Amino acid sequence: MDVLQELVTKADTKLVLLVMDGLGGLPHPETGKTELETARTPNLDRLAKISSIGLHTPVATGITPGSGPGHLGLFGYDPVQNEVGRGVLSALGVGIELKPADVACRVNFATLENGVITDRRAGRIPTEEGARLCKKLESIRIPGVEIIIRPEMQYRAVIVFRGEDLGADLSDTDPQKTGLAPLPVRATSDDPASQRTAGLFNEFVRQANQVLAEERPANTILLRGFDKLPQLPTFQEKYGLGSAVIAVYPMYRGLARLVGMEVLDAGHSIEEEFEVLKQNWDKYDFFFVHVKPTDSSGEDGAFEKKSQVIEEVDALIPRVEALKPDVLVVTGDHSTPALLKAHSWHPVPILLASRYARRNMWVEKFGESECARGALGFIKSTDILPLMLAHGLRLQKFGA
């Protein structure tokens, strides 16, 4: 990849990465067709014929990626070498604009009885209850530290410590099993900042136990996934691309901000996202457009709903085409088959449309089966950005 960076050059070309989150699927037991193969997608099918299609593997064969690794791979960053901690991902997910020195961690409300954890999720309290408890925790004071607390879903929340000289080489307090005492936060390295910060988080837990003493079932908190923002080269530094993200969900805006993309106000629907793309067309070289409901419906096991979301995106494809991007990639960050109701390890269909793309004239339908025989073959997700740069004529020749 260092080779690639030396080859980056400027060009007046526009690149669009359209991600349908969790796009890849598995065959419906009755029809043998995946969600994508079932969807009526005349525009993507037409495009697939004159595009290079293929399948990409997000992390490694057999590995199911989370949203962090999935997107970092799409952005061309090795998702194993650049792991994003759970705390940071949670903070991005709730829209906290993390600063480089911040330490974030994931919080679980839990139940403590006689010194041991009896429920690691506090009976899966409802989201409103979690929000109420977070409000209570806001009364906690630690000298020299600004504390940001935000509820996530149900029993989950996120804490960010903001201040000077904080370290994130810290171990979880979650004992992983009920019947065991919660663990203290410990520094996992001899970094003095982390050793000091361990004490600050332990003080936070001590105060939290006081604040929550009368609550049931959520009378304590467990902390895990301590991390700081990873320090990544930006899209501008790495690829010479002015870039922007259009995403309704905060986590994807946060992930894009990690690599220096500017965040555009995406509105609240897929159609609005495409409108925002059009409005900002002249301002950036690269657009990352993120569509969430493919993943959500996959996680819900809603096979037909996922197909419908794909159809909704398909109907909007002509609006992107009308902008005449030099390179348009349509893909997902991972697979989320309705059959599994979860992210999966299956390779993800990809379509790359460009004047300089090899074609697959024999293709009838944009789908997993056709992609397995396509001109792109089987690639890694980190190959996608180099391919977009190449087709956008933004890479010089290597060697004479």
Add this chain to the structure above:
Amino acid sequence: MDVLQELVTKADTKLVLLVMDGLGGLPHPETGKTELETARTPNLDRLAKISSIGLHTPVATGITPGSGPGHLGLFGYDPVQNEVGRGVLSALGVGIELKPADVACRVNFATLENGVITDRRAGRIPTEEGARLCKKLESIRIPGVEIIIRPEMQYRAVIVFRGEDLGADLSDTDPQKTGLAPLPVRATSDDPASQRTAGLFNEFVRQANQVLAEERPANTILLRGFDKLPQLPTFQEKYGLGSAVIAVYPMYRGLARLVGMEVLDAGHSIEEEFEVLKQNWDKYDFFFVHVKPTDSSGEDGAFEKKSQVIEEVDALIPRVEALKPDVLVVTGDHSTPALLKAHSWHPVPILLASRYARRNMWVEKFGESECARGALGFIKSTDILPLMLAHGLRLQKFGA
């Protein structure tokens, strides 16, 4: 690759690597077919059915290789770890038989006015003018150094310093932009030989400015791409193969000599090359036959001409078959689509014919689309030599 080298064994098998330079292409906008898919190639099509076909990536996905990396990959040498400097490649290209201690660099004739470069290519002077100026530069004397000067095309030439204790860790003098003064040659490391050699090249430039003082527009020279021959293990050492190159163009003979191939007199046409192959059939284990005009016509944007060259090669395929090679590979070193008029990053079609090759009986035509679905799949160019050795029964089993 170390594993491979330990497994190499002797066998009485003949291997032929037939390279159509820049073979891979892109679809013609009207027909959707590439140059190779458009060419009438009955022999290659027949062979493709009973061969393993696939696509190979020369350097990495999205990377466009120069001729050096392209061929080193085909020869099984990692093209990133074994970069060949531009000066060396130019010297090989004009047929200078470089010795290991030689330092080569590329020369651009340029225009200098009031101490700054006003034209980095001296108005792209014609080739004959460049040759005349090279003759003038031959009057330059540097004590202890034999100087070899050869014109290339137009404003380009190559200089080789031959002598004792020369180093090539040297920086370019080309300021890359007009309006700037040329830079002095500087040593880029603390290698004493390179520090000494920097002074010698600066003295050469000083004398060149005197010799060219009355010339217009080419009154100075810019130097870049200083390098020595890379030290590579030979084909004999690495693969136990007695090998020979048949190539009309000097650069490809030079690249083959880098890996220890013997240079045969290839004549002046593709047909003569095949005749030379026949004449020398008993003398070597491995033949690298290089066909240039596929690349030249691609670079000229001459789609039909490129198809015609492929047809010309196709008509000669029976002559290779008549020699009964144990392994015949037909491929390119990279793609050169007429649409791009340049080398490109697209994977390159490959056909491997052997008694022990998996077949693709369904293939109708040897071309990029069929290759994407072939028995070889998508491979790296450095996989080709191991595959040739394996099909030639020249590799032992790994492990018990």
